[in-house]
Amino acid sequence: MKKQGKQTYVLSSGVSIVAAHTLVGTKEKHGPLANYFKDYFTDDTFGQPTFEKAEREMLLTTITEMLKKNKINIDDIDIYIGGDILNQLVTTNYVAEQLQIPFIGAYSACSSVTESIALASALIDGNFCGKILCSACSHFSTAERQYRFPLEFGNQRQAYSQWTVTGAGCMLLSKEDSACPKVTKICFGKVVDYGVLDLANMGAAMAPAAADTLHTFFIDTNTTPTDYDLIATGDLGKLGSDIFRDLLAKDGINLGNNYIDCGHMIFNEDEQCMQGGSGAGCSASVFSGYIYTKLKEKKFKKVLLLATGALMSTTTNQQGDSIPAISHLIMVEA
């Protein structure tokens, strides 16, 4: 592996994503990606007494189903790296307790999935580990009440707001040379803050961070958008992805038709999710369900995934601080 430019790292021979799995809620299953979300729950409580326990059950089931389907023994996995958006990453921590393998907690809000995959790729490429499990997830009902309002309050949603995805995605990365999609480059983002203060306007807060990472990556690798089949941001939503396009256009970069946003494409317009989906489970489920499948089918050959995270807390927001954001990038090739 070696550094390319300022922030990009090229992996020696690519790290295989040998398996991926996702599990979503009912709203996500009714969206445009229904065919790619094979497994889903019809009840967002997942049979649990609290939504926090439901989120945990969802993540644990996603991981155990992936291991079962791919006949992987948990004890053959060296490390588990993952994160979620609940305070203290409780969903992932409690699932890690169930799995009983070494665990590294990664937090960059909704960019946790690419942070985890990038870290795992680096550890495998550096010959530390053979196999690393990665995951990220979110649940509408736990996130809404933690970050915004109690569900019972039934507040009116702003036109520029997004809807937290109920979904979990996990992937198994391995050093084995396989025909599976491979992570070939990674780029860790910087924290960028354009001064957005509104907790409902996540897309606007995160777009500058994604633009910063992607622009840096293009300079580092001397490439342009047309060099990729697909460039996907995590959860900027419709408004955020428009801002993202505009910011890059101002720098002379035209994203063209190969650009999608996972948040923008996960819900139908009639689902009243305003600008689209958000949450760490958004890019994690769209990557595990849709993008990974297309990569395996060779429909996509070269993909850039930039999950996007807003890094504030409710406390900093109440104290008048603006919302810093970050976006970590991974390049995956079929």
Add this chain to the structure above:
Amino acid sequence: MKKQGKQTYVLSSGVSIVAAHTLVGTKEKHGPLANYFKDYFTDDTFGQPTFEKAEREMLLTTITEMLKKNKINIDDIDIYIGGDILNQLVTTNYVAEQLQIPFIGAYSACSSVTESIALASALIDGNFCGKILCSACSHFSTAERQYRFPLEFGNQRQAYSQWTVTGAGCMLLSKEDSACPKVTKICFGKVVDYGVLDLANMGAAMAPAAADTLHTFFIDTNTTPTDYDLIATGDLGKLGSDIFRDLLAKDGINLGNNYIDCGHMIFNEDEQCMQGGSGAGCSASVFSGYIYTKLKEKKFKKVLLLATGALMSTTTNQQGDSIPAISHLIMVEA
């Protein structure tokens, strides 16, 4: 680098900790380690309007002072890895925004300092990076009100409770071969939960995780406590470190006189901190201030540091869940 046993990784040639710095509050400055805490603030607000902003100012000052004293240019550092114990790691996120270098958020509560150092060591040893900045911190007044009670409530403290350390520690890791202390082995811990339910009894919740990691490390490396000058846990406090000793003794491991706990040694008994210090800043400041200095002076030659983290949230606690914990280990040699 290669894997040794189940969870331990041996670094090829050791990763140098070329600089370390710490900044603490007044209570810590009045403790037994006063001589090792050269820089401190006499006012826990650090001149800021909120304690959250004070914690941020403390961390930023710690890092900028270390860079200044060691004549290091921030742009020469490849990546910043760090974490704290506030929701969404806001202290570290906002400081990362100031530093403007690529950032990886690490969360394992009060074990974040060894998680960060272990990750940084792996990335450097794998030839990804030349220089990585690590940090961890905590502040009594932000942590107490987030995890337990509002300060104004003035609650009576349980005899088995601990006092969150107001302190920040940072280190610069480098691949350059220097005479500085070197990280030579790392061991990522598993999440362990013995069923402790009391948020004030962190030591009891975390001791089993530290015992699990240390026991595994001894088996992996075929060593015993006498092979090290110092074995330091992060913030188990007096009670927690007694439980830690007992758990290991039951497994036939006698820790002897080389064992200390950073939380147990940071405050004087007359400071009414009950079992001692806690918080991510506890092991971070004791390592950066005391242990690192002793390693540089060759007073310690071979040290094991096991920072210890309790991974619950107030929500999971209120929902009746017990407290899972984790402990990541680093071995540092003079």
